[in-house]
Amino acid sequence: MANQVFSGRYTVDKGQDVVVFLIGMRINQWWAVHKWLPVFLAMPGMIRELSTNKQLGCLSMENFFSFRTTLLLQYWRSSDDLRHYAHGHAHLKAWKNFNQKIGNNRAVGIYHETYVLPSSHYETLYGNMPAFGLGKALGHVAVTPQADSFTKRLQGKQISH
Incomplete structure (x- = not known):
């Protein structure tokens, strides 16, 4: 339950080291829905992929939403697992789409932070x-x-x- x-x-x-990964987006221009909505909608596919394929190394995650910002807090088995996921799977497709369609457009921002924590x-x-x-x-x-x-x-x- x-x-x-x-x-x-x-x-x-x-007893084990862990990698904490924060990833999310910030809506900078509400009226530019055509820019930020595709970024927002890319995340559920990655969440689903990580939730159903535990061998990828994502141990658990929590979602948080505020007025303009989303935050996905993830716990990973290792930095190698995180790096491997970032260079393939659903993330790579979302990253390429972001760079092609958004790039330096100010309508939406993205971020991530990675912390490798020894036990x-x-x-x-x-x-x-x-x-x-x-x-x-x-x-x-x-x-x-x-x-x-x-x-x-x-x-x-x-x-x-």
Whole structure:
């Protein structure tokens, strides 16, 4: 059940590095629908492709929308998987279309940010939440006394199995 709320406090049982990838678009000129709508509509195909082909390396993703900006937060198994996806599959077609049809036109902007995080450089806590973020990507576990503080979780003093 995707929206099941897990009562209590949870964290990630750290043990693997992860790549955090932010990608999205910003509508700069609302009236230029013919420019920004194709960019907006390119994302669902990529989301579908990544969701149904887990071997591509995308572990999980979350979507966020604001007035002008979309944000897709993704967690990847490795930077090599992300790079491989960017140079093929649905993304390459969308990237080529963007460059041909939009290029430097100011009507719509795009962005991405990539963060490669060693397991020793992240910490998580989820309270009364459905599976979300890294907890959704890597799996979450109940907080134990060994992981009951920020410092303990960051240092990897996680779970006693």
